[in-house]
Amino acid sequence: MRxxxxxxxxxxxxxxxxxxxxxxxxxxxxxxxxxxEAAGALWVRILSPADNEIVTARSVEVQGEAxxxxxxxxxxxxxxxxxDQAFSLPVELEEGVNxxxxxxxxxxxxxxxxxxxxxxxx
Amino acid sequence: xxxxxxxxxxxxxxxxxxxxxxxxxxxxxxTVAKKTPxxxxxxxxTERAIERAADQADDDDNEENNGNGNSKGKPVNIKGILVSVxxxxxxxxxxxxxxxxxxxxxxxxxQIPTLGKDAAIENLVPGVQVGVQAREDEDxxxxxxxxxxxxxxxxxxxxxxxxxxxLEGDSITIEAKDGESYTFAIxxxxxxxxxxxxxxxxxxxxxxxxxxxxxxxxxxxxKGIFIHPTKxxxx
Numbered sequence: 404m405r406x407x408x409x410x411x412x413x414x415x416x417x418x419x420x421x422x423x424x425x426x427x428x429x430x431x432x433x434x435x436x437x438x439x440e441a442a443g444a445l446w447v448r449i450l451s452p453a454d455n456e457i458v459t460a461r462s463v464e465v466q467g468e469a470x471x472x473x474x475x476x477x478x479x480x481x482x483x484x485x486x487d488q489a490f491s492l493p494v495e496l497e498e499g500v501n502x503x504x505x506x507x508x509x510x511x512x513x514x515x516x517x518x519x520x521x522x523x524x525x
Numbered sequence: 526x527x528x529x530x531x532x533x534x535x536x537x538x539x540x541x542x543x544x545x546x547x548x549x550x551x552x553x554x555x556t557v558a559k560k561t562p563x564x565x566x567x568x569x570x571t572e573r574a575i576e577r578a579a580d581q582a583d584d585d586d587n588e589e590n591n592g593n594g595n596s597k598g599k600p601v602n603i604k605g606i607l608v609s610v611x612x613x614x615x616x617x618x619x620x621x622x623x624x625x626x627x628x629x630x631x632x633x634x635x636q637i638p639t640l641g642k643d644a645a646i647e648n649l650v651p652g653v654q655v656g657v658q659a660r661e662d663e664d665x666x667x668x669x670x671x672x673x674x675x676x677x678x679x680x681x682x683x684x685x686x687x688x689x690x691x692l693e694g695d696s697i698t699i700e701a702k703d704g705e706s707y708t709f710a711i712x713x714x715x716x717x718x719x720x721x722x723x724x725x726x727x728x729x730x731x732x733x734x735x736x737x738x739x740x741x742x743x744x745x746x747x748k749g750i751f752i753h754p755t756k757x758x759x760x
Binding site for chain 2: 455457472474476479481483497498499500501502504505506507508510511512514516518520522524
């Protein structure tokens with residue numbers, strides 16, 4: 404009887420060990436959205452678009468959050484984050500792979516950047 | 526009898542539990558294999574394209590033609606490291622270390638952030654990351670429609686510092702946090718922000734200057750100058 408219980412426990416352990424892989428996340432991406440970077444007191448969170456996103460529209464809205472007064476350059480545009488800590492800027496796309504460069508900095512000289520690729524496939 | 530019944534029950538329970546755990550684990554393992562985090566959508570699309578190309582080679586009759594024998598093919602997006610390039614083709618290493626060959630034509634657009642639309646095939650250097658939009662031709666070859674270099678770092682930088690010299694419409698020099706002095710040319714296209722503080726741009730104020738990262742010859746041109754509020758008077 405004791406041997407049977409012992410054998411059962413061993414088999415049970417093996418079963419549990421085999422079931423562990425189910426906890427893995429199969430949908431992880433290189434840069435999941437929101438994508439957040441930080442340096443010192445500066446933090447920037449990109450809500451959209453996602454890196455490697457494929458869109459059919461000719462423009463995409465870059466949306467994110469950062470502390471008020473953060474200076475942002477998104478490709479050739481410059482903007483300053485308002486008091487509500489949200490920013491948004493439409494970016495024109497060309498057909499094919501587009502690179503969106505986002506650089507952010509604060510009063511103290513902290514700086515973070517993002518390079519996002521978006522494919523326009525009308 | 527009682528002892529034998531307990532053994533049968535225990536064995537039966539273990540078999541059921543083991544079988545259930547395997548059944549639950551297996552489908553997810555398959556999904557993980559198909560959606561490896563390292564594989565980009567481009568890599569997956571390329572693999573599908575290669576599979577389709579192989580299918581086409583085996584059975585050309587199944588090819589969808591547009592009426593004149595030329596197949597437009599579906600767009601294929603590829604992202605990877607440029608391994609080699611010549612006038613006719615380029616090889617790209619995908620995240621799973623496989624190599625994909627894409628043909629170049631006269632219509633292929635080359636885009637390099639630092640060069641804008643003046644980029645040419647000669648400017649493509651092995652080792653850089655590229656994004657390629659391609660399509661399959663009737664022979665299953667991938668034809669590049671556009672090739673975009675994805676920079677490892679941004680082409681612009683922000684320089685934050687105190688203005689040590691300002692010549693309106695000409696140049697601005699700042700002393701940055703690293704103790705170095707940086708001088709930038711000012712042109713008509715230089716944006717000074719916010720407009721309400723533009724008159725206050727003078728020596729001693731703190732600014733952020735947005736400028737190109739790499740400049741060969743001459744001083745960089747300021748794309749934008751942001752004048753920070755004085756912390757003692759404005760929060």
